[in-house]
Amino acid sequence: MxxxxxxxxxxxxxxxxxxxxxxxxxxxxxxxxxxxxxxxxxxxxxxxxxxxxxxxxxxxxxxxxxxxxxxxxxxxxxxxxxxxxxxxxxxxxxxxxxxxxxxxxxxxxxxxxxxxxxxxxxxxxxxxxxxxxxxxxxxxxxxxxxxxxxxxxxxxxxxxxxxxxxxxxxxxxxxxPTMREPDGLALSSRNVYLSAEERRTAPLLHKALTDAAHAIRSGAAVAEAVQAARRTVGDAGFAVDYLEARHAVTLAPVAALGAGPIRLLVAARLGATRLIDNIPVPD
CATH class of the missing domain: 3.40.50.620 (HUPs)
Known part of the structure; x- marks a missing residue:
């Protein structure tokens, strides 16, 4: 009670x-x-x-x-x-x-x-x-x-x-800030929809964003890092709705590091479950 x-x-x-x-x-x-x-x-x-x-x-x-x-x-x-x-x-x-x-x-x-x-x-x-x-x-x-x-x-x-x-x-x-499972998956009420196999795959969404953020911070072109992340997510079995780099305040598209604070955002479907996540690109 x-x-x-x-x-x-x-x-x-x-x-x-x-x-x-x-x-x-x-x-x-x-x-x-x-x-x-x-x-x-x-x-x-x-x-x-x-x-x-x-x-x-x-x-x-x-x-x-x-x-x-x-x-x-x-x-x-x-x-x-x-x-x-x-x-x-x-x-x-x-x-x-x-x-x-x-x-x-x-x-x-x-x-x-x-x-x-x-x-x-x-x-x-x-x-x-x-x-x-x-x-x-x-x-x-x-x-x-x-x-x-x-x-x-x-x-x-x-x-x-x-x-x-x-x-x-x-x-x-x-x-x-987003709360995550130990493997990086963002906590969500919809995570209960994931099958056991899908649950093992789901953390790759966060890893792809993290890798893209690191690449951008290390000098890679924003468009190239984002495209590589899309490929990674797609190859893992996700159907990607979007994976974008946006200005962290206005959410306008961002083409290069230095154009303002950057946020990477993704929405993708894994089986019947739609997952979303996002991370900042460190200044």
Whole structure:
């Protein structure tokens, strides 16, 4: 059993936050879709360094899934999630249902450009509109001082950071470094989909990025290093959606070292599982 307080409505949530505010306490939000793992716990641990009270939202957001994606089979483990959040010292789990988040007649989404263009958008064109809309709602519902997002979803982090800045939302968006398995695989709720053989292959995604970053830092042309990484990933059995070098802030294409901080980003399918990862190229 767990003693974490679980709230299901915006009204309940706002009442709790008002009480914290009246006591002069800072509030942190960790937005999740559940199926919590050590990467999420790292976000909760980081939240303790920024705030007095922590809210974890658990909501599998339908608007960020395309009709062909895995909404129906996305892992849902609420009891285990609540236990993990409680053990991490979280104060409230906010667990709304779809009707609470998207009541009848809901007709508003956020229009995006800038870092939302390209990469994921080329393959999931409606994804970030759904992400930005639900995150904006969570920001207004929880009124946090700070919100924490994992760097594994690096483009998402860039989109949310830009949105909060552009819309003057009074929240500090903090990125937390990617948590990895000992073999380098980025932690993800979707890793449970991998077969045993696929799980052995999956760490090659991170290794290809690491090798490319080292090559670029050692003087190789960016385009050549990226192309070599694509070949490596493809030869390992991945179907590559993209593997790109981008400016770490704007996510604009980067042609050479010295044109700004570089981030290498990849999305690739291994069997039925789509994996994403990213790493910086050291300055």
């Amino acid at each position: 767990t003693d974490i307080e679980t709230l299901h409505t915006v009204a309940e949530l706002r009442a709790r936050v008002r009480a914290w505010r009246a006591a002069g306490e800072r509030v942190a939000l960790v937005p999740t879709m559940g199926a919590l793992h050590a990467g999420h716990v790292a976000l909760m641990d980081a939240a303790h360094r920024h705030a007095d009270r922590i809210i974890v939202s658990i909501f599998v957001n339908p608007t960020q899934f395309a009709p062909t994606e895995d909404l129906a089979r996305y892992p849902r483990t609420l009891d285990a999630d609540r236990q993990k959040a409680s053990a991490a010292g979280v104060d409230v789990a906010f667990v709304p249902d779809v009707a609470e988040m998207y009541p009848d007649g809901f007709a508003t989404t956020i229009s995006l450009a800038g870092p939302a263009l390209g990469l994921e958008t080329d393959f999931r064109p409606t994804h970030f509109a759904g992400v930005a809309t639900v995150v904006a709602k969570l920001f207004t519902q929880t009124a946090p001082d700070v919100a924490l997002f994992g760097e594994k979803d690096y483009q998402q982090l860039a989109v949310v950071t830009r949105m909060a800045r552009d819309l003057d939302l009074p929240v500090e968006v903090v990125g937390v």
